[in-house]
Amino acid sequence: MGVALAALATFALSGCSGSGSAGDGGSATEGNITWWSWTPDNDLAQREIDAFNQQYPNIKVTYKKVPNADYTAVLRPALASNDGPDVFTVAAGGRAGAVQTFAPYAYDLGPSMEQLLGANWRSKVYGAGADAFTVKGRVVAAQFAKVGAGILWINKEMFDRFHLSPPTTLADWVRVCQTFRSNGLGCLREGVGGAGFDIDTLHSIANSVEPGYWADALAGKRKWNDPTMVESLRIFGEFTRNGILDEGAVGIQQYPDVNNDFLSGKVPMVQMGTWYSQYTTVNSLTTALAGAGVPASTPKVTIVPVPFPDVAGKGNPNTLFADPDAAQAVNAKSPHRNAATTFALWLGGTPQGQQVLADNLDSFPTLNSIQPKWDGIQLVNPSVQRPELEKVTAALQNSSEPRTLGMNAVLQQAVNDADQGVVSGQKSPEAAAAAIQTAADANR
Amino acid sequence: MHSLTPERRRVDPEPRTEAAADPVTHRRGRGDRRPGLPWILPALIVSVGLLYYCIGYTGFISTLDWDGASPEQTGVGAENFVHMAQDPVFWGAIWHTVVFFVLTFSIQVGLGMAFACLLHSRVHLRTFYKVLIFIPVVLATATTAPAFRQIFAPDGALNGVLSALGLGGLTQAWLANGTTALLIVIFVQVWQSTGVVFVLYYAAIGQIEPEIIEAARLDGAGDLRIIRSLVWPGVRGTTIAIAILSAIGSLKTFDIPYLITQGGPSYATEFLGTQIYRVSVALSQVGYGAALSIVLLVLAITTAIIINAGGRRGGRTDV
Numbered sequence: 001m002g003v004a005l006a007a008l009a010t011f012a013l014s015g016c017s018g019s020g021s022a023g024d025g026g027s028a029t030e031g032n033i034t035w036w037s038w039t040p041d042n043d044l045a046q047r048e049i050d051a052f053n054q055q056y057p058n059i060k061v062t063y064k065k066v067p068n069a070d071y072t073a074v075l076r077p078a079l080a081s082n083d084g085p086d087v088f089t090v091a092a093g094g095r096a097g098a099v100q101t102f103a104p105y106a107y108d109l110g111p112s113m114e115q116l117l118g119a120n121w122r123s124k125v126y127g128a129g130a131d132a133f134t135v136k137g138r139v140v141a142a143q144f145a146k147v148g149a150g151i152l153w154i155n156k157e158m159f160d161r162f163h164l165s166p167p168t169t170l171a172d173w174v175r176v177c178q179t180f181r182s183n184g185l186g187c188l189r190e191g192v193g194g195a196g197f198d199i200d201t202l203h204s205i206a207n208s209v210e211p212g213y214w215a216d217a218l219a220g221k222r223k224w225n226d227p228t229m230v231e232s233l234r235i236f237g238e239f240t241r242n243g244i245l246d247e248g249a250v251g252i253q254q255y256p257d258v259n260n261d262f263l264s265g266k267v268p269m270v271q272m273g274t275w276y277s278q279y280t281t282v283n284s285l286t287t288a289l290a291g292a293g294v295p296a297s298t299p300k301v302t303i304v305p306v307p308f309p310d311v312a313g314k315g316n317p318n319t320l321f322a323d324p325d326a327a328q329a330v331n332a333k334s335p336h337r338n339a340a341t342t343f344a345l346w347l348g349g350t351p352q353g354q355q356v357l358a359d360n361l362d363s364f365p366t367l368n369s370i371q372p373k374w375d376g377i378q379l380v381n382p383s384v385q386r387p388e389l390e391k392v393t394a395a396l397q398n399s400s401e402p403r404t405l406g407m408n409a410v411l412q413q414a415v416n417d418a419d420q421g422v423v424s425g426q427k428s429p430e431a432a433a434a435a436i437q438t439a440a441d442a443n444r
Numbered sequence: 445m446h447s448l449t450p451e452r453r454r455v456d457p458e459p460r461t462e463a464a465a466d467p468v469t470h471r472r473g474r475g476d477r478r479p480g481l482p483w484i485l486p487a488l489i490v491s492v493g494l495l496y497y498c499i500g501y502t503g504f505i506s507t508l509d510w511d512g513a514s515p516e517q518t519g520v521g522a523e524n525f526v527h528m529a530q531d532p533v534f535w536g537a538i539w540h541t542v543v544f545f546v547l548t549f550s551i552q553v554g555l556g557m558a559f560a561c562l563l564h565s566r567v568h569l570r571t572f573y574k575v576l577i578f579i580p581v582v583l584a585t586a587t588t589a590p591a592f593r594q595i596f597a598p599d600g601a602l603n604g605v606l607s608a609l610g611l612g613g614l615t616q617a618w619l620a621n622g623t624t625a626l627l628i629v630i631f632v633q634v635w636q637s638t639g640v641v642f643v644l645y646y647a648a649i650g651q652i653e654p655e656i657i658e659a660a661r662l663d664g665a666g667d668l669r670i671i672r673s674l675v676w677p678g679v680r681g682t683t684i685a686i687a688i689l690s691a692i693g694s695l696k697t698f699d700i701p702y703l704i705t706q707g708g709p710s711y712a713t714e715f716l717g718t719q720i721y722r723v724s725v726a727l728s729q730v731g732y733g734a735a736l737s738i739v740l741l742v743l744a745i746t747t748a749i750i751i752n753a754g755g756r757r758g759g760r761t762d763v
Contacts, residue, residue: 248617
């Protein structure tokens with residue numbers, strides 16, 4: 001371990017071809033650095049920083065969490081100035097912190113990664129992530145997190161109260177929701193549009209209609225107005241009419257409103273991804289409820305991941321789709337570039353960093369062979385939650401189907417618009433799918 | 445209508461001569477106009493250097509295809525403006541702005557005048573009412589938006605009240621319907637800004653000569669006639685100022701639709717401000733966002749000129 005730490009410090013001092021470097025970058029083992037990101041939550045970030053400081057006590061890391069929806073707006077002017085963060089998180093695509101947008105501001109971490117993990121470092125990490133965060137031959141960010149979707153999260157207590165099992169088919173789902181609604185509750189609550197999580201819902205439906213279609217569409221091999229997409233949009237559009245989706249979905253915000261309602265026990269189920277695993281832990285759920293203004297005495301809900309039902313009725317198995325979620329970039333103008341590099345690579349490139357991230361459960365590690373240590377994680381209801389979490393974690397680790405990798409911001413917006421159109425009944429599935437294809441054609 | 449009383453007119457007893465005119469310019473000689481320049485130069489540098497440079501730079505960006513961060517900028521000429529002309533979301537935003545302005549201006553003026561007239565009469569707890577009317581103005585939208593989202597949610601307070609009153613048939617997902625979502629945005633704006641209009645009218649009404657009002661009462665005019673014939677014309681300048689501020693505010697409205705509806709559902713509450721933010725930030729189409737900004741600036745200036753000119757034709761007070 002001592003050798004690894006020495007290597008970690010050494011690579012931070014290695015030369016690079018970053019743009020706009022500020023001086024010699026300072027010491028690799030001491031300094032005050034700032035880290036901006038939309039993920040993780042503050043309490044999880046503090047655990048990661050505390051673990052980092054056990055090895056590097058002289059590098060003080062100040063974390064600033066910026067909401068996903070505001071991240072790009074906040075980061076862009078900061079990086080353009082000389083007062084931007086030393087470390088900033090980037091995403092593989094999409095509208096929040098897209099690596100393509102911010103690559104010009106990032107220091108090339110390629111040589112440092114080679115020094116840390118060897119010349120064959122790409123074989124030791126999540127391959128799709130290594131590629132996603134390499135822009136024009138420069139490793140502009142060190143990945144540290146992978147997330148997936150294709151599941152639902154249910155409130156186990158609510159299901160048990162009415163003796164219900166998680167739905168596995170569309171008919172099941174309709175019956176389950178009828179039971180909840182007849183007892184004055186909602187069912188599936190989702191904010192369609194806005195933050196864009198409805199894209200995962202549509203993706204799950206598409207997988208039920210035809211597995212593999214979405215990946216082909218992302219790769220440009222199939223059209224977005226393919227009959228599979230039309231059918232998927234049709235099914236999604238009927239969710240409200242058949243009583244599955246709570247009314248008013250196009251007027252609700254997933255964060256914070258749906259999130260707070262579900263975690264405080266008001267809603268039976270939501271569609272969210274593996275990042276929700278963090279709320280199965282006592283600490284994270286307690287913090288989330290405090291942030292939502294829920295009294296501390298409120299009983300903590302047992303949330304459990306379940307497979308997305310076979311809504312198309314074709315017997316296609318549910319699959320989890322996953323993407324590189326986040327990577328740490330180092331600001332090329334940072335006067336503390338070397339200390340920043342030490343931190344950035346520690347989180348995603350060392351067993352210590354990846355273990356604390358894995359145990360936080362909000363993300364899956366990208367360094368191969370790291371798994372959550374379940375015995376040390378305090379779950380709200382271990383006997384119920386742990387088996388399901390282990391299944392999801394295994395599926396996430398083995399997933400090779402992309403989630404949104406390759407889907408640029410304009411295309412994401414087009415899918416959001418299509419979802420809103422069909423859910424509100426303002427667009428036919430055909431028109432909605434055609435609009436997605438138009439956006440895809442215009443923004444190749 | 446009574447004019448100003450004679451003792452209040454300013455009458456110069458002697459004609460002005462050059463020697464008795466401005467002693468400064470007279471001492472310094474004819475045509476020397478420089479003395480004021482050094483005093484306004486710092487402000488001039490800031491306004492010209494900062495403001496108009498930024499406007500010019502935005503105009504330059506509007507001719508680019510650029511994500512705002514990349515060192516690569518592609519010149520596209522007027523393509524962003526052409527795209528704008530064909531963008532249904534842009535025209536929807538313009539329409540929403542017009543509706544927003546008409547409704548918020550008329551309702552705020554009506555309410556502001558009513559409150560100001562009432563509180564100029566003999567009423568108890570006048571100060572309390574003034575504070576009550578003005579409180580929404582000082583509340584940050586970021587803190588009130590979650591409350592309004594809850595109120596108008598499908599399981600929110602409004603639907604709860606309607607159900608309790610036996611009006612369950614009227615309950616709906618208010619923010620999921622484009623028409624009601626826009627009306628909610630307008631309602632929140634009226635709720636939040638009527639206090640400012642009230643304060644302006646309250647001050648303006650206070651400037652009207654009390655003798656005029658007294659004379660009208662002696663002539664037998666009632667309250668409504670006094671308001672219609674004396675007070676309303678007397679606050680014309682304030683009304684024009686409010687119109688200009690409302691128009692410009694409508695053009696650049698952002699916080700309420702962004703925080704409550706995020707411009708949805710399906711762009712039903714999209715305004716130029718929210719569209720500029722969305723295309724510039726979320727979609728990284730900074731060039732297009734700059735083009736929208738330039739159009740917003742032109743519309744704001746044009747609107748101010750039109751309203752001011754319209755006020756002149758009415759025998760106005762310049763603003």
